[in-house]
Amino acid sequence: MSNGINFAFLDEYAKREIRRSLIKAICIPGYQVPYSSREMPMGRGFGTGGLQLTLALIGADDTLKVIDQGSDDSVNAVNLRKFIEMTCPGIATTTRLQEATLIQSRHRIPEQALRADQILVLQVPYPDALVIVEPSEDKRKIMHGEADYSRLLVKLYEDIVKFDEITISHRYPTRINGHYIIDPSPIPRYDVPKLHNSKALILFGAGREKKIYAVPPHCLAEPLAFDDVPFRIEDFSDSHGERRACKLCGSKTSFLDEFIDEQGVRVYQCSDSDYCEQQQECAHG
Amino acid sequence: MDKILEVKGLSQVYGPGCDLCFASTGPDLETNICPHCGSIVALHDLSFDLYKGEILGIMGESGSGKSTAVKCLYFDQMPYSGNAIFFDDSGQMPLFKLNPAQRRSLRNHRFGMVYQNPNLGLNFDISAGGNIAERLLMSQVMNYSEIRERARELLARTEVLTERMDELPKNFSGGMQQRVQIAKALATRPPLLFLDEVTTGLDLSVQAKILDLILEIQSELNTAMIVVTHDLGVIRLLAGRTLVMKYGRVIESGLTDQILEDPQHAYTQQLVASAL
């Protein structure tokens, strides 16, 4: 490139190191592989971990989709996509899920099922689900190694005692392949079941905390719960028990954003804008 | 009777240690500090067997090495030398040759510990029931109602008001905290329980109730126990056999009644005399 920057910004040694860590992460589902996260020209916390994975994986024949909060056009998604387009000449970008080979996302897994030839990269602020009960990483590593999650489970127990409900709203601790518990990134509980037995490879990148982990295709992913107190996704039913619909496309199955419109009325709309548009296209033929 | 624990030649030295440490300390020399290298010989050549369902007392003043022995056996620290074998249902375990994961597994599932300071045994930030739940969850009990039920039973058994099971133990009285600690230690029905000065600092009437409780549990669950104390009264009530320790050495051992009736060592004689 004219400004002397390598394809995909990082130097080739850095990309290779990330890919090596990535292979390890796939081999040990749910295990947090440490890697030497590089400084990216955007803030830590803005998706630098996911970005490094994307940059290490992307090639000129890839088609990229970037989503933030379900939307391709949100400020941060635009920013990331522009940066990747700038540093990766030749790649294609899209907003249509079906066209993408590589999808980087923050806080959502797309509504529609992913295919085996797609890779989803999720941006992660806090990679370790145990951090709420143990601040020391050294000790957390031992707890993970021995699958000793009793202190995390006590949190759920105490929740039910106090509130008669598990109050964890997002970043829901999820057990991968029967051993490691991961923080699945701040996706809503609604998205957690999509990790289970996914056809696509799902990767997690934490830039500031310098960790990579993976849920490989067709892998067991179980949200933490008790046998008699099941895991529950967000409830979008109204006071009559009826499922609310998206005001734009009418979908009664999607994850909804709630907001107050200009008339002061509370309305609901699909959080996944690509899905919502495709639904509307279908409806209009 | 079946043996549950065999301890052979257990020693503990704090400091660099030297060849002369053991020879230049002990009750005869009236010190446990090595004059050559300044190390403290906290424990030297402790050996004993413990049988299923038996209560063994270890008695001595502070610095005698009694707590050190229990700390080594419960893996709070590693000994300087010596061996110990735990005879579990699944086979024999050489305690000090186990890896850290095996050691933690024994602590979590097969051993119970009740400390003098409830702060060490309990997590004060979670409820009394939660403390017991934690141990059950370690053993993969994943049914919420079952956990509640077992926690309630255990607290009832240790005479904690079950309507307080969802309160934080830091708001409990000292005696009540000790009961919760015992309930927590018993949660996994461990075959071996360590009790380190569990009644020290409690009111006499509370002490008596807790000692009664320990005896009842022993007869109900057939739990083997090692009771560490400086209090002759505790030994008299609980222990069938007793080791008397001074400066890191066992100076007298045998049936508790025998020791109290006819103490051999001058130190023990003095102790018994002063208590009568």
Added chain:
Amino acid sequence: MGYVAIKGGGRAIEGAADALELLRTRQAESASPLDTDTIEKQLYFLHSRILSEGGLYHPQLASLAIKQSLGDTLEASFALRAYRSTKPRLLETPVHDTRNMRLIRRISASFKDIPGGQMLGPTTDYALRLLRMELLNESPEQFQAIAKRLFAGLPERVVPDSFPKVLDSLRAEGLLPQVNQAAREQPFDITREPLIFPVPRSAALATMARGETGSLLAIAYSNMRGYGDVHPTVAELRVGYLPVMLPHPITGELTEVGEVLMTECEVVAMYQGDDTQSVPTFTLGYGACFGHNEVKAISMAILDRALQKGMQDGPENPSEDPEFVLLHVDGIDSMGFASHYKMPHYVTFQSDMDRLRTTQQKQEAGHE
């Protein structure tokens, strides 16, 4: 669709970039842009700070980073650090000997007389912090006149090329432990390897060397005030230019390729009870960073001492805990994360509301 504030992001970002650029150039009618040389020379300490926190010794690009970030230290260091990410590591220098530094300042608080003598050099330590109103309207002529006067009074050769180190004399007297050559580890490269605790001391030093000055100061200050007990004495603080040596590509002979401005601080702390050591000695803390950053180097030296103690005996307070200190002193990490909270969190907030409403409903139902 008034709601979707996150849409139309592309245009918004361009607008924001323009607005910032307008802020930078709004003096255009009356003044000329800052040139990088001016920044390096007249904003000397700001420049030093960016060199060190950016973790890349490139004086010109450090000035550029300051210019384009409008003087925001965190942003400027960040830009320099991100530039560094694009560069492979090609060579490794041998261990440098700071005895070879060409000094502009060196002081010791432990002895009045030190071999080579004290050299105060440029410092604000003893300056009265009174605003110098005469600088408000300093003309270029006045500016030149001051420099001329100072240069005129300067003898040709005032400073020797190098100075011996205070620590050497303490070591010769047996007050400090001897350097353990055998224990010298391969330095840990924090730009190539993640920190996995426990980390070697070299990883801790490297992390602090590019740490954020304020963060290091705050944690070191907590130790000085009582959340810790280092009680340091500054054995030597030196500022100057360290020659950088690299093997010649053909002959392999070590060759000076340039020099870097550095600050180095060595603190000596009271002997602490140690069962394993037969002869009691002082203990050492070491701090060093690019640029002229004295408070940073001192803070780092105190934290080095505190961390060594924590690594040996277990941490008794935050400043002795390697995880606590090393994971929280990097300005790029911490400012990025603080800033990210400005991003939309609609989805997670939706989940939060769902949980809150459900528990509220359950509690209400319970009270009826």
